[in-house]
Amino acid sequence: MPRLNKTGLLAVLVAASSAFLLFQLYYYRQSSNGGNTLRQKDIQWDALRRVMGVARKVALPIFLADPAALSLIGQMGGSEGGGHGCSFLCTGRPVTAFAAIADHWKYDRQAVATAASQKGLEVEQVRGRDPRLLEEGAELSAAQIPLHFLFRSTHGHIIQVVLLYQRSGGYLWHAPLRLAPSADHRLASPTSLPYGRHAGAYHRPELVLMVVDGLDVQVPRNSSHFLSLRSHAHFIECRHKEARAFYQLYPEDGSVEAAEFRRGARSVLSLAARTLDALNVPFWISSGTCLGWYRQCGFISYSRDVDVGVFIRHYRPDLATAFASAGLPLKHRFGKVEDSLELSFQSPGGGVKLDIFFFYQEENEGGGIVWNGGTQAKSGRKFKYVFPSFKLCWAELAGVRVRVPCTTLDYVRANYGHEAWSSPVTAWDWKTSPANVMENGVWPREDWGQVIQLY
Known part of the structure; x- marks a missing residue:
């Protein structure tokens, strides 16, 4: 029987021992990590x-x-x-x-x-x-x-x-x-x-x-x-400090007519919010209503209407019926779902008007824009108002929870000018005064029955 090589036997023993130690070390680390995880959960x-x-x-x-x-x-x-x-x-x-x-x-x-x-x-x-x-x-x-x-x-x-x-x-x-x-x-x-x-x-x-x-x-x-x-x-909280500074320069209209408008505007805005929320239609305050919130934490009393925006993807055919049931019958409908849609509703007694402007989104090299349209009833002329893209944030106006563009200043400046927005402008022509207005063609005469509807 051949003699066992001592050197070979020693090598086998060393290899076996090393493998055993490596296994023990691996097992210890696994157990230690698990223990640390359990201990961390116990601490939490x-x-x-x-x-x-x-x-x-x-x-x-x-x-x-x-x-x-x-x-x-x-x-x-x-x-x-x-x-x-x-x-x-x-x-x-x-x-x-x-x-x-x-x-x-x-x-x-x-x-x-x-x-x-x-x-x-x-x-x-x-x-x-x-x-x-x-x-x-x-x-x-x-x-x-x-x-x-x-x-x-x-x-x-x-x-x-x-x-x-x-x-x-x-x-x-x-x-x-x-x-x-x-x-x-x-x-x-x-x-x-x-x-x-x-x-x-x-x-x-x-x-x-x-x-x-x-x-x-x-x-x-x-x-x-x-x-x-x-x-x-x-x-986004209303800018109360800036609003007080604004009213120091331009005191709030204290006339009976202005006070009645503010009460009526709050009523119409509250009704619009309830109606659109019930329909699950997200909206935001737009145009002069948004300017009033941002600039003076209130309604602009000489504007005489309430303006809200809705993305066209949230349009519902039953909007007019829902508002009529809520006490705001349809006053006019301009445009069509594919282009420049606008709905206006009149509060009882010919009071405050509610305008709903529908916004369309377009992609471009700068990241995209949004726009809403306008229509002149007597001529069929079309207008387009362009804004930078925005997301929506919550805010509060006259005790009503509303949405506003998160980048409100950019939105207001697009509509009213880089600096001009900060001062009252009572003489306003919706076809020429906005900083972002542009001509957008004319509705074909044969389409007027569909795109210019007055009630």
């Missing part, structure tokens, strides 16, 4: 539990508003998620968001700070002026209200609580998050938080109590709908 869950304890202590009615967590809950179809570890609330993100409808909550700054400290949490309480008082011109006396709470656990997890307030338009509003220079910026950057990059406007959500990851949590019943609202919630 514990931070959430502590914040919910603070909320109970100060009677703050919070509900889950975190986009990632709500998305997971929506995927499970609304069933309760408990007993399987922190699967829904612990998303691995550095911030978890809650919200609270705070209108009837009694805020005590010291009580919040004390409750947070007792739970081992740091807290930054972000406050600001109540915009509902700013609307009334009470800038100096506008109270400071809580806007956001940022809680931080000892392990660094952030829990944001955004405060929602009901505005006069019947919607819920939250403020943007602006940390003061003296604030602890270690808590979080506003741009990294789910809520706070800009103000937001929401319908009041219906809430249900669920057990999620072993915690009793209020959650929007329709989480997918809530997340959809969040993606289009951007709200």
Whole structure:
């Protein structure tokens, strides 16, 4: 029998040992990573539990508003998620968001700070002026209200609580998050938080109590709908300071006729908003109504009508019927769905007129434009008003929640001139005065019965 080569045997033993050590190291790393993940989830869950304890202590009615967590809950179809570890609330993100409808909550700054400290949490309480008082011109006396709470656990997890307030338009509003220079910026950057990059406007959500990851949590019943609202919630506050400066230069018309117009305009705008919302037709305030909101936070009393815009893709054939049922019969219809459509409705007694301009989108090398048309009834002449493309944001005018172009100044300047928009112009010709008007041909005489309809 041949003798075993000692060198060969040693090499085999070394290779086997190395393989075993490598396997052990791999197993350890896998176990260690899993353990770290579990530990991180435990830390996040514990931070959430502590914040919910603070909320109970100060009677703050919070509900889950975190986009990632709500998305997971929506995927499970609304069933309760408990007993399987922190699967829904612990998303691995550095911030978890809650919200609270705070209108009837009694805020005590010291009580919040004390409750947070007792739970081992740091807290930054972000406050600001109540915009509902700013609307009334009470800038100096506008109270400071809580806007956001940022809680931080000892392990660094952030829990944001955004405060929602009901505005006069019947919607819920939250403020943007602006940390003061003296604030602890270690808590979080506003741009990294789910809520706070800009103000937001929401319908009041219906809430249900669920057990999620072993915690009793209020959650929007329709989480997918809530997340959809969040993606289009951007709200722009009226420029109250600039409006007051405008009225110092150009005092508001105090005549009976002007006051009656403002009341009528608010009534027509409110009715238009309810009617279009019921039809699920998004709209925005346009032309002089948009200028009035941007320049002076109100209606331009000498304009004598209310103007709204609608993208043509949202046109519905039953619009005229819906407005007639609401008390605004059709006054005239110009153009056609394919080109320059415009509808006007008259309030009872020949009062304030509502104009709905339909906007068409065109792509070009600069990124695209939008335009609406105009028609002169007696001649059939067509006009075109061109605007840069825009997205829509929420706003409020005379207590009515409306949309405005997010880039409002660009929109206003396109229509009224780069600087001329800032001063009143009472002599206005819709065919020649707008800065963005251009001739767009003439309707063929044989089409007048279809494109020029007066009632």
